[in-house]
Amino acid sequence: MNNVIIIGAGPAGMSAAIACAQKGLDVVVIDEYLKAGGRLLGQLYEQPDGSWWNGIEESARLHQQALDLGVQIQLNTPVNNIEHHDGQWTIYTEHETLSTNHLLLATGAAESPIPVPGWTLPGVMSVGAAQVMTNVHRVKPGERGVIIGVNVLSSAIAMELKLAGIDVACMALPKMSQLTDQQAHPKHVLDSLLHVSHMAPSQFVKLGSKLMKNDFMKKLGVTFYPKRGVNMWDIPIQLRKAVIEIYGEKQVEGVTVATIDSNGEIVAGTEENVEADFVCIAGGLYPLAELAALTGCPFYLIEELGGYIPLHNERMETPLDGLYVAGNITGIEGAKVAAAQGTTAGLTIAKQAGFEGLDGEIEEAIQVVEETRDQSYIQFHPEVNKGREMVKEKWEEYVLPLRSI
Amino acid sequence: MTQRIVDHPILGSIEEKEQVSFTFNEKEYYGMNGEPIAAALLANGVRTLRHHEEKATPRGIYCNIGHCFECRVTVDGKQGVRSCLTPLQEGMVIESGGTLPTPVKDWSAKNE
Amino acid sequence: MTEDMIICRCEEVTYKELAETANKYNCSARELKLRTRAGMGYCGGRTCRNMVDKLAADLTDERQTQITLKYQPPIRPIHFGDLGGGQS
Ligand SMILES: Cc1cc2nc3c(=O)[nH]c(=O)nc-3n(C[C@H](O)[C@H](O)[C@H](O)COP(=O)(O)OP(=O)(O)OC[C@H]3O[C@@H](n4cnc5c(N)ncnc54)[C@H](O)[C@@H]3O)c2cc1C
Numbered sequence: 001m002n003n004v005i006i007i008g009a010g011p012a013g014m015s016a017a018i019a020c021a022q023k024g025l026d027v028v029v030i031d032e033y034l035k036a037g038g039r040l041l042g043q044l045y046e047q048p049d050g051s052w053w054n055g056i057e058e059s060a061r062l063h064q065q066a067l068d069l070g071v072q073i074q075l076n077t078p079v080n081n082i083e084h085h086d087g088q089w090t091i092y093t094e095h096e097t098l099s100t101n102h103l104l105l106a107t108g109a110a111e112s113p114i115p116v117p118g119w120t121l122p123g124v125m126s127v128g129a130a131q132v133m134t135n136v137h138r139v140k141p142g143e144r145g146v147i148i149g150v151n152v153l154s155s156a157i158a159m160e161l162k163l164a165g166i167d168v169a170c171m172a173l174p175k176m177s178q179l180t181d182q183q184a185h186p187k188h189v190l191d192s193l194l195h196v197s198h199m200a201p202s203q204f205v206k207l208g209s210k211l212m213k214n215d216f217m218k219k220l221g222v223t224f225y226p227k228r229g230v231n232m233w234d235i236p237i238q239l240r241k242a243v244i245e246i247y248g249e250k251q252v253e254g255v256t257v258a259t260i261d262s263n264g265e266i267v268a269g270t271e272e273n274v275e276a277d278f279v280c281i282a283g284g285l286y287p288l289a290e291l292a293a294l295t296g297c298p299f300y301l302i303e304e305l306g307g308y309i310p311l312h313n314e315r316m317e318t319p320l321d322g323l324y325v326a327g328n329i330t331g332i333e334g335a336k337v338a339a340a341q342g343t344t345a346g347l348t349i350a351k352q353a354g355f356e357g358l359d360g361e362i363e364e365a366i367q368v369v370e371e372t373r374d375q376s377y378i379q380f381h382p383e384v385n386k387g388r389e390m391v392k393e394k395w396e397e398y399v400l401p402l403r404s405i
Numbered sequence: 406m407t408q409r410i411v412d413h414p415i416l417g418s419i420e421e422k423e424q425v426s427f428t429f430n431e432k433e434y435y436g437m438n439g440e441p442i443a444a445a446l447l448a449n450g451v452r453t454l455r456h457h458e459e460k461a462t463p464r465g466i467y468c469n470i471g472h473c474f475e476c477r478v479t480v481d482g483k484q485g486v487r488s489c490l491t492p493l494q495e496g497m498v499i500e501s502g503g504t505l506p507t508p509v510k511d512w513s514a515k516n517e
Numbered sequence: 518m519t520e521d522m523i524i525c526r527c528e529e530v531t532y533k534e535l536a537e538t539a540n541k542y543n544c545s546a547r548e549l550k551l552r553t554r555a556g557m558g559y560c561g562g563r564t565c566r567n568m569v570d571k572l573a574a575d576l577t578d579e580r581q582t583q584i585t586l587k588y589q590p591p592i593r594p595i596h597f598g599d600l601g602g603g604q605s
């Protein structure tokens with residue numbers, strides 16, 4: 001029997017492990033990937049103070065700190081199932097079965113796809129796949145790519161590809177369909193792009209953030225958006241073009257794009273081919289909560305947080321005894337917020353495991369989560385605070401009847 | 406042919422790792438010890454990892470982090486191995502794969 | 518072209534197949550999956566689940582309501598050799 005088991009060695013899981021181990025708990029961290037760090041590994045961007053956020057270094061630092069504290073880290077170990085019996089959690093991995101009283105799920109996020117005709121061809125990958133291939137494994141996903149979907153993550157990764165010397169032919173929108181929502185709508189995309197304007201040394205976007213405060217201006221902005229696109233880091237960003245097909249015989253050879261009007265409708269006869277040997281699909285992120293779902297934990301659909309969220313409180317407890325969540329499983333945010341949530345979860349677990357006098361530290365950790373959120377450089381959803389408030393309300397609603405019993 | 410990113414303006418030079426040999430569909434290749442099989446193959450210009458069991462359409466990596474199972478191959482006789490997160494080792498015999506191990510749906514159908 | 522677009526990569530289920538089935542049977546997300554096999558393949562629906570849900574007829578506004586997410590274990594396929602391998 002272990003004191004604490006943590007599933008996921010990303011920034012949330014590792015920070016939780018460190019917090020628990022610092023209080024003297026025995027911790028096992030399980031992850032199916034071959035390196036510790038989760039999705040932090042691939043991250044690389046310049047921070048406002050001019051320093052670089054280097055995910056590989058940050059991951060290595062967390063990993064070393066955990067090892068120094070005696071945390072056991074089992075990599076290459078997928079978890080298939082978890083069960084709860086008699087106050088105890090059983091964890092089934094591909095190799096063995098473990099049990100614990102305190103289980104933290106820190107399984108992070110997954111990418112949502114955008115279906116495009118031809119998207120099963122080899123060479124088509126999620127935008128995160130290209131990020132990991134480039135920054136973590138140091139293999140080029142291809143020589144020349146096209147990115148479908150313009151959002152915070154794909155803009156950041158486009159720049160990372162450029163840094164590694166990979167040509168990005170263009171970024172364009174997906175063709176509108178019943179499945180694409182607002183990602184195919186130029187006005188909506190422009191709106192959300194304004195939230196990355198600080199990352200973009202582009203006159204248009206800079207101008208845009210000043211000018212585009214109201215809807216009317218935004219509509220004008222899209223209407224007059226140049227058909228050739230606007231360059232960000234030398235990459236044409238085409239909000240008035242949609243990819244209608246990916247072509248190639250045995251693997252990607254290129255994409256067909258067409259001009260769209262300001263409502264996202266295709267203008268007939270404008271199709272043209274763009275050659276490329278890889279294509280990235282950027283449909284955004286959603287919390288990977290499948291293990292939490294197996295427990296019967298209540299969920300809520302909260303779009304501001306990226307999807308279905310397992311109910312939890314600010315101390316990272318779920319309504320189920322001994323089950324905790326932290327990081328992107330609780331909503332899509334950057335790695336620093338995930339790490340701060342992990343620290344909070346670790347302290348909460350230590351308290352539940354019998355350590356006294358931790359309330360002050362836990363309160364402080366919750367404060368740090370909020371401050372980190374407010375100072376975030378990358379905000380995946382502009383209304384993340386609203387989403388967090390909704391979770392708090394749901395928690396209150398849920399525990400109120402229990403309290404009055 | 407795709408290539409390794411040997412130098413990087415921020416991340417520096419690529420980490421030196423021991424070179425190992427392996428086979429994929431009976432052809433010999435070289436890769437770096439411990440890197441994911443899919444990365445080693447891509448560095449050799451190989452994108453197609455398998456063909457769809459029924460429709461025979463070619464498939465390569467999609468998510469690259471273990472979620473989609475599109476990259477599954479057979480490694481030293483073990484089927485359904487995700488090549489995007491399985492570390493490469495000297496002498497591995499890798500194949501595009503034949504029949505499937507129990508897919509999730511059959512497994513859960515039997516156990517419901 | 519869009520009609521023949523694949524939605525579920527594992528089972529190669531197309532947009533057309535899903536849209537037609539959803540219309541014909543006016544089915545829930547679960548029924549749509551069982552009828553077409555979309556989302557029932559190797560990846561356990563991690564890639565296409567949300568898209569299939571969107572195409573299903575019963576998608577009312579789930580916002581604000583508490584639900585349980587339906588997942589079946591194992592969430593990763595188990596290899597024959599590994600079955601019964603609990604050695605804790
Ligand atoms: C592809 C991708 C790219 C991203 N890029 C950026 C970016 O550039 N900038 C940014 O700020 N944010 C990015 N994010 C958001 C990212 O999720 C957060 O920044 C942060 O990494 C979340 O930390 P976490 O600890 O919650 O989860 P993660 O870092 O995702 O770690 C979760 C870990 O859990 C493991 N895991 C999941 N399920 C299982 C299982 N069943 N069995 C065993 N192990 C399991 C995974 O292998 C993973 O290592 C990205 C997310 C994704 C999915």
Ligand code: FES
Nearest residue numbers: 469471473474489
């Ligand atoms: S590419 Fe998705 S699991 Fe390997």
